[in-house]
Amino acid sequence: xxxxxxxxxxxxxxxxxxxxxxxxxxxxxxxxxxxxxxxxxxxxxxxxxxxxxxxxxxxxxxxxxxxxxxxxxxxxxxxxxxxxxxxxxxxxxxxxxxxxxxxxxxxxxxxxxxxxxxxxxxxxxxxxxxxxxxxxxxxxxxxxxxxxxxxxxxxxxxxxxxxxxxxxxxxxxxxx
Amino acid sequence: xxxxxxxxxxxxxxxxxxxxxxxxxxxxxxxxxxxxxxxxxxxxxxxxxxxxxxxxxxxxxxxxxxxxxxxxxxxxxxxxxxxxxxxxxxxxxxxxxxxxxxxxxxxxxxxxxxxxxxxxxxxxxxxxxxxxxxxxxxxxxxxxxxxxxxxxxxxxxxxxxxxxxxxxxxxxxxxxxxxxxxxxxxxxxxxxxxxxxxxxxxxxxxxxxxxxxxxxxxxx
Numbered sequence: 001x002x003x004x005x006x007x008x009x010x011x012x013x014x015x016x017x018x019x020x021x022x023x024x025x026x027x028x029x030x031x032x033x034x035x036x037x038x039x040x041x042x043x044x045x046x047x048x049x050x051x052x053x054x055x056x057x058x059x060x061x062x063x064x065x066x067x068x069x070x071x072x073x074x075x076x077x078x079x080x081x082x083x084x085x086x087x088x089x090x091x092x093x094x095x096x097x098x099x100x101x102x103x104x105x106x107x108x109x110x111x112x113x114x115x116x117x118x119x120x121x122x123x124x125x126x127x128x129x130x131x132x133x134x135x136x137x138x139x140x141x142x143x144x145x146x147x148x149x150x151x152x153x154x155x156x157x158x159x160x161x162x163x164x165x166x167x168x169x170x171x172x173x174x175x176x
Numbered sequence: 177x178x179x180x181x182x183x184x185x186x187x188x189x190x191x192x193x194x195x196x197x198x199x200x201x202x203x204x205x206x207x208x209x210x211x212x213x214x215x216x217x218x219x220x221x222x223x224x225x226x227x228x229x230x231x232x233x234x235x236x237x238x239x240x241x242x243x244x245x246x247x248x249x250x251x252x253x254x255x256x257x258x259x260x261x262x263x264x265x266x267x268x269x270x271x272x273x274x275x276x277x278x279x280x281x282x283x284x285x286x287x288x289x290x291x292x293x294x295x296x297x298x299x300x301x302x303x304x305x306x307x308x309x310x311x312x313x314x315x316x317x318x319x320x321x322x323x324x325x326x327x328x329x330x331x332x333x334x335x336x337x338x339x340x341x342x343x344x345x346x347x348x349x350x351x352x353x354x355x356x357x358x359x360x361x362x363x364x365x366x367x368x369x370x371x372x373x374x375x376x377x378x379x380x381x382x383x384x385x386x387x388x389x390x391x392x393x394x395x396x
Binding site for chain 1: 212219231257265319327344355374386387390
């Protein structure tokens, strides 16, 4: 990154004399660059599946297309540590399949149909404000193949937001 | 059955104790971004009331109390960038960039547009497509609509995320066997800094499924 800055600085310095002589010249455009600090798509993935602080920062600064190969096996280790009895979940995913999906942190969104994290029928077609995403994730991690395993761990019994959402733009409720 | 559950909980607890304090969604998730303007809390993408539009929500700087909300600010050196993959390769084909301009106190929107380069480094792409004055805390909603039909909002909102995080932490710490019949929302009464965009689907130009993710990027 240092090189482009130097080049920009050089161009700028080189143009300075001309600018100072010719009032009507437009100033050279200095292009600002921005570097990735944080990344997220699906809720709670980094917090639940990435443990070491250095890995958390690494996950946040990794592009999704590189995440799978870097993190899938760590996610699987983590999943089995959270639930050592994990076989498959209610979607029929084994540990490798579920963590393979989750390690690449992107959110699937339908441009044609219903958008929901899970509504009983549609799965991972977006995320609406009222979606109880935590219950979905707890169920997939702890609920086993029928969703009935570990009943004390598969839902937190907070089922809605503390304020009603707006029915029109900007949809999110006014602040407290 | 009960015995099994206790054992499972103990295993869970043992793992999490070593992991330290947990937060949820993406709130204060890492050492490098915690308490920074770049700390994303949540991404939402959903169909608008008008089904021809998609709504993109980027929330940041979560767990802000009402007392601290008036001073909550966007950072002129941090852009919020929605990335959209239309082909299933998890590489962005389009970006929508949100850049705060401190001088005018406006959120300025660029895109959706194909970026000149993909990856961890970005520059603002193309021309402004919408802008909106930041809604001051406690004031009525200000929204802006750009020439391509993008509607924009920027300002403080109630955090839409809900979760009994404290109970979850207690479970992980081994001091609770499971969730309670009546959960308590740890995020109740807290605010976030939001950017909400309503974008005509025609500007994305995909039919079927897209992949979306949110990044914060800091000026280098």
